[in-house]
Amino acid sequence: MDIKQLIYLCNLERERHFGRAAEASFVSQPTLSMRLKNLEKELDLNLINRGNNFEGFTAEGLRVLSWAREIVAVYEGLKLEVESLKQGLSGTLRIGVMPQCSISLARLIKAVSDEHPGLDYRVSEVSADQLIEALSSHAVDIGIGFFEFSTLNELRFQLVPIDDGGVDVVYHPKHFPQLVGTTLLSAKQAAALPLCLSEPSRYFRRYLDSHFRQSGLELRPTLVSTSIFQLMQGVFVGVGCALVPRGHLIDEMHPALQRCPLDIPPMSRHAAMVVAEAGRATSLAQHFFNAAALWIARQPPLNIK
Numbered sequence: 001m002d003i004k005q006l007i008y009l010c011n012l013e014r015e016r017h018f019g020r021a022a023e024a025s026f027v028s029q030p031t032l033s034m035r036l037k038n039l040e041k042e043l044d045l046n047l048i049n050r051g052n053n054f055e056g057f058t059a060e061g062l063r064v065l066s067w068a069r070e071i072v073a074v075y076e077g078l079k080l081e082v083e084s085l086k087q088g089l090s091g092t093l094r095i096g097v098m099p100q101c102s103i104s105l106a107r108l109i110k111a112v113s114d115e116h117p118g119l120d121y122r123v124s125e126v127s128a129d130q131l132i133e134a135l136s137s138h139a140v141d142i143g144i145g146f147f148e149f150s151t152l153n154e155l156r157f158q159l160v161p162i163d164d165g166g167v168d169v170v171y172h173p174k175h176f177p178q179l180v181g182t183t184l185l186s187a188k189q190a191a192a193l194p195l196c197l198s199e200p201s202r203y204f205r206r207y208l209d210s211h212f213r214q215s216g217l218e219l220r221p222t223l224v225s226t227s228i229f230q231l232m233q234g235v236f237v238g239v240g241c242a243l244v245p246r247g248h249l250i251d252e253m254h255p256a257l258q259r260c261p262l263d264i265p266p267m268s269r270h271a272a273m274v275v276a277e278a279g280r281a282t283s284l285a286q287h288f289f290n291a292a293a294l295w296i297a298r299q300p301p302l303n304i305k
Helices: 003-015 018-025 029-043 059-087 105-115 128-136 149-154 187-191 203-214 228-237 283-298
Strands: 048-050 054-057 091-097 119-125 142-147 158-161 167-171 195-197 221-224 241-245 258-261 270-275
Touching: 003 018, 003 029, 003 059, 018 029, 054 059, 091 128, 091 283, 105 119, 105 283, 128 142, 142 149, 142 203, 142 283, 149 270, 158 283, 167 228, 187 203, 195 228, 195 241, 221 228, 228 241, 270 283
Parallel strands: 091 119, 091 142, 195 221
Antiparallel strands: 048 054, 142 270, 158 270, 167 241, 167 258
């Protein structure tokens, strides 16, 4: 067994297709198939359900795959560590972020980049459960999302809380002139508005839906999307208003839009930036975490503008 076989296995999981997995692995399809068959022979296990096309993994294959993901992630982290030791703080940092957090990730990255210009970034949007798993398996170096702090402490993650400034209703005054000058919008008033919202599986959307249901109300989105860009375009043209965590958007990017606070209790989970415990985090991740923590600490409270 060697690391390349495990990388091929992980690429096959991601691509769900032998040809595309071979391309991602920079080998021919026959080479990839042969190496995976050799792995099965060495382990004396059938890992892959084969037909005319890839048909998924066997139960044994899924068990092996979970180990392969962690081994490959640690291997990639080791390569980054070696590069940083040879060249100083440089390389690609993998950040997993839950959609619609109470922080502008771009501003955070820019602040750290000014201090450590040798860093590059690969950002993936993931769900709450996926983010914990990705951090635990070293598939990402840094996590930003909503967490139960007790869970993070049990897993020995380092964390920096992110200020919860509440929720804003974002609207275009041309299309919703009745909201101009509003200093606080009630849940009942928000429920009467057409809304542009993220899909129901997102944690922030679940939090909104739960509160409104408990208040005997129901949100009525006219536009639902996984794309924040599409949602904000919908707000701009007047399809509806958006409900967003304060601090998530950069106001200067949307000068035509206005916002007012929504009267809603805080989330049960807390926003935070997370990294593996000291000693297990890579040098790259730890340096980013330390610099980002200082930047977060310097940010003023998310006051209502």
